[in-house]
Amino acid sequence: MMNKNIIKAATGILAALSLTITGCSKFLDINENPTKAVDVDPSYLLPSSQANIGMVIGNNFQVYGGIYAQFWTQDISSSQYKNIEQVNLDPASFDRPWQFLYAGTLQDLQVIIDKTNSKRLEQYAGISELLKAYSYQVLTDAFGDIPLRDAIKAGSQDILAPTYDPQKMVYDSIFAMINRGLSLIDPASTAKPGKDDLIFGGNMANWKAFGNTLKLRAYLRLLKVDSAFAAQGVASLAGSTFLTSDAKITYVSTGGSQNPLFAEILGLGRTQNLIASSTTVDQMNALKDPRVFTFYRTTPDTFGIAGIPQGSYKTTWDYNFSAPNTAVAAYGQNDSSALAPVKFISAAESYFLQAEAAAHGYLAGDAKTLYQQGITASFAAYNVAPGSYITDVVAAFPATGTEAQVKAIITQKYFAMCGNQNFEAWTEWRRTGYPSFLVRSLASVLPAGQMPQRLLYPNSEITRNPKFPGAKLAYDKVWWDAN
Template sequence: MTTQYIKKSCLVLLAVSVIGLAGCKKYLDTNNNPNLSTTASPDLLLPAVQAAIGHVLGNPLQIYGSFWAQYWTQNPTSSQYRSIEQYASTTTDFDRVWRMMYPDALQDIQEILNMTQGKQSLNQYTAIALLMKAYDMQLATDAFGDIPLTQAATPNITNPTYTPQQQVYDSIFAYVDRAISLIDVNAEVTPSGDDLIFQGNMEQWLRFANTFKLRAYLRLSEVAPQKAAAGIATLSGANTMFLETDAQINYSTIGGNQNPLFSEMLGLGRTQNMVASETVTKFMTQNHDPREPVFFNYSTTAYTVDTIIGLKQGAYRGNAQNDTISLPTAAVGANGLNDKSANAPVKFMSAAESYFLQAEAVVRGWLNTGVPAQTLFTKGIQASFASYNVPGVSTYLASAPAAQWPGGTTAQIRAIIIQKWLAMTGNQGFEAWTEWRRTNYPDFFTTSAASSIGAGRMPERLIYPNSEVTRNANFPGIALIYTKVWWDAN
């Protein structure tokens, strides 16, 4: 590995508060003995990997996901994301997304796996690296469909072949199973501060692995239900541990260490491009949801005081009262005028999501841990409220129509996914949009008024990046934005 490659990793590390400049100087000092190895170690590369995935998850994928999951829409007074609302993205829009998932994350992951191979004392690094590889590849394949996989982490292969999405998922399951086999909650050597998500707590990583495996198998529910059921059955049993806390990276207000979405907003001169979508605010208002003012600011106009106002999706043209539209709050890192946005975490998976995943799997009859689906549904709502310290969960559970447990499998799955969507408001936008693609819930989304792709069509994938279209001789061909990925059978 070259010093330039290490420099890249160090620069990525500066995006998170727990990594200091001194760590980079250790490897970049020009006075270092030239006879010493310049190979980076797993404790340097692991946070680089997590920071890179956190950046793509919390910035471009958060933006696209939160627009298409109908949490946000384009502010009429600005124009940065109009193409997102027009469903008019181009190949050049996704070069950065691809770069962060492949050269910035996947190649570093492979370096960790190469370094730790056969070294039992480093098994916990291997396990986390495998989970990060599975997570990164799921993001990539859920976004684009078929992707490079087996040749993707080798820098000298400039034309990697593409792997069908179904086979990518088979590899994801294999990575997770291998990671689970290596995790030792009592291991003497574990990451500590260089693990930005759990600080080396391997019990939490085991919970993460089980929860992620559940998420990945449920993704196949509509296209390969028997395979999904068989995979989820391996998680049954009262002793299987799932996440009960949010798996996230925390950020600070220190320059270079802010939430990645807010950091970009600073780079755009604090221009507020996102405003509240009427789809989510109307639903929350109808259900008297106490989380609504946590995710969105009250309107600033006197006659709408103590009211949260959303704008119809894509209705940024001709809005006569743009000052009444509510903005996302600092809690989700999406308010460019509030410095507290810098502190918003990026959630890889949340406790609320964990409970809702379990609830759905139980309803489908695929998971048995001894906990009823209704109990898990309630715990998911409670976890969402607790994550943002929102009071009033008991009243909400007792009175909100959306919080009531219905009869029938279809109605129960609908209730679960809608509550998951509410919990992910502005903080897990890409996952919420992906779950909508899988289930068609919520079933009250509206087509953007600015759509350029034809009546009734909605975004179903990201477009392959220009870097692949123009440089990879094995590129399989452009897929249109409304072309569904393999597991999207609805």
């Protein structure tokens, strides 16, 4: 679901990855003249930009995050993601997501904002500011310093040699974008998007909550690097509404409108490259977490859930192990995987963010109650009966000790994000060091003791941008990672 110029920018993209969400295909004619992007109505550009973000976080970054968060590992009988498992990364692998977000999403969102000259378009502009902030946070959390001031230009003209801005400046701009977006959004407005808003269907109250939740996420991201600024920012959100439902794109099984990860699996002949990592599975089994049967498939021999050690794909295993399930789009043999949503921010994440803020004393509310609401929201999202799990886990929530409470909150957030918010789970591990049970992949080629901490700048920047600031290593930490 993208216009022709975006497809051209994402060189080598599989035809199966083109998204045409049911009911929205009229907005996204891929035969549209790419030189006339500035003349396209926002009702066409908004779903295109949303789908592009969904493509990145639901496919490219979903795979990297899934392996580095150790929800998944490389299958022993295939090889598609061995280089990711090894952390032997090729900069060219990041050309596509970089182009999707810069040449596609951010350019289109800026066109919408520049066209805001009526009350009808104010709501489109408000959403666009929030999605710009979201996109820049994904980019900077993945790569570190990125182009921002020179990244996009009015008139749909690319800047070929943008200057890179430091992460602190990027985060300052993210907060400014969120504030502009929130100032434009009016839940009472009748002049707003409808089906062309693939995430909330034009529900502006949900967009207001999305903006507040995104701001809370961004402030907490900076907690270790600038605690005073983060604390003050979180406190400024007192009385705000936060998400109580998932911000997500829902897909269907026909017409090229599948979940983007499953669409790639189809393009690879349904090969099952991703299987369960024992890092996560063993922990969920030990806790008797019933969600493990939703996120993973049972093995034919025991009808239980089993993984293999992270990065042990070279080993010959004499027992069956689990694949990710259809609920997380990663089981290639069942078309139900096509229906799995891509979550931008989940309700569970929203509650866990609030719980962490409350544990620090920055936001009103009871951390334990919010923690329980986060776990409950995760179970509800997949219609899983919790049994005694929530009661048992909440009973074990530390009564005192901020760090102990934060550890419990982030660990449960990690389980809730299993297979559905992989990049965010990995990012939260980088920020907090939780969960504390992640291990070094057996296949890693990084120096002893090192873990993957960032993605590499794309080859297109290395070879074409004379202002490129210099390559980074996969174990170089980003600015806010003060662990």
